Amino acid sequence: MLLKFAFQDFLDDRKFKNTTKVNIRNYLTILGEFVEYCNENQVVNVEDITTSTIRSYLLKCQDKGNNAGTINTKLTRIRAFFNYMVECEVVQASPAKKIKLLKEDVKVEVFSDEQINQMLNFYRRIKRREKSYCVYRDYMIIVTILGTRIRRGELIGLKWSDIDFENQAISVFGKTRRRETLPLTNKLTKEFLAYKTYCKQHWGRESEYVFTKRDYTKLTENALMLVFKYLRQRMNFPNVRVSAHTFRHTYCHRLAMSGMSAFAIQKLMRHQNISVTMKYVAMWEMSLGNRMISLIR
The missing domain is CATH 1.10.443.10 (Intergrase catalytic core)
Structure with a gap:
């Protein structure tokens, strides 16, 4: 299945499931960036995306200065997309499943x-x-x-x-x-x-x-x-x-x-x-x- 059509199908499914507008926008931005990366690297079908493809994308994001929290957010969105692809039987297993979340140095800021x-x-x-x-x-x-x-x-x-x-x-x-x-x-x-x-x-x-x-x-x-x-x-x-x-x-x-x-x-x-x-x-x-x-x- 072509990645661009699968991406649109996923967004339509989120809207149908009454996902908030903010989350829809986040999926559109974050997954859209991943889809663009795949297209730039001639990976145009969902079935052709491997664990290596996803890891290479995340490494590129890391090189651009993305912190652990941002990387984890992107990985979580990619996981959601592939879980849907498995559900639709487009792929048998999610290539994102083997990639672990990074350890975060969490600092929650508060006002004095x-x-x-x-x-x-x-x-x-x-x-x-x-x-x-x-x-x-x-x-x-x-x-x-x-x-x-x-x-x-x-x-x-x-x-x-x-x-x-x-x-x-x-x-x-x-x-x-x-x-x-x-x-x-x-x-x-x-x-x-x-x-x-x-x-x-x-x-x-x-x-x-x-x-x-x-x-x-x-x-x-x-x-x-x-x-x-x-x-x-x-x-x-x-x-x-x-x-x-x-x-x-x-x-x-x-x-x-x-x-x-x-x-x-x-x-x-x-x-x-x-x-x-x-x-x-x-x-x-x-x-x-x-x-x-x-x-x-």
């Missing part, structure tokens, strides 16, 4: 209390001075992530109808493709009420989505990335990346350092697998232990 206060104060200052919708929106975005642990896709799709002000909760369509409820604190509920009033006054009507672009259309993944890019440039933190996921990691870190059990953290963070939570907890506990040893010495 000082950095969080610095970001919030930055927005509060310009919010008072400029009275701009985008400034207020961006402030509410980081306050929402900090207060609810909401994911990027959930944040983008959040509607005013999803917020239950009376019971102080947010309903989101989570990673498991199910409706999940996130509790709101009194303070965050008041923040949302004030922001909702501002939005009505600013637009002259109530929008469907909580966060919109400056032209009143739904916020997009790219627009959200630009929010964090702007904040990253203004803050210029030397040791941590300003991103939506770093805010989630920060919340998780605070829970772990408070002594909360891994099972309770898993429930609050909505990790599908306890092993993800355990990995974070173990890493942060080790980091804390190393700091204590250095202080004793």
Whole structure:
């Protein structure tokens, strides 16, 4: 089977299985790069791809500077593609199966209390001075992530109808493709009420989505990335990346350092697998232990 047709068939299958748009885009980019590599090396049929072909591609990626995490992501996507090819009986066995994932030096970045206060104060200052919708929106975005642990896709799709002000909760369509409820604190509920009033006054009507672009259309993944890019440039933190996921990691870190059990953290963070939570907890506990040893010495 021609690789280009198999690739398209795989993407169509992911869409049919209701895979998220973000994952579809990742498959398109990452697998697309692998398909291009195969074509450049005259490997045009799926059946002609060998373990050696995949390993050579990954070595090339490594030479280009891809770290272990990126290599593993690419290998995981290639494995998914060949598992589908086996399922469709295009090939008998996956040539990616024999290639092992690389060992990763995992470092999960988190914000310090000082950095969080610095970001919030930055927005509060310009919010008072400029009275701009985008400034207020961006402030509410980081306050929402900090207060609810909401994911990027959930944040983008959040509607005013999803917020239950009376019971102080947010309903989101989570990673498991199910409706999940996130509790709101009194303070965050008041923040949302004030922001909702501002939005009505600013637009002259109530929008469907909580966060919109400056032209009143739904916020997009790219627009959200630009929010964090702007904040990253203004803050210029030397040791941590300003991103939506770093805010989630920060919340998780605070829970772990408070002594909360891994099972309770898993429930609050909505990790599908306890092993993800355990990995974070173990890493942060080790980091804390190393700091204590250095202080004793």
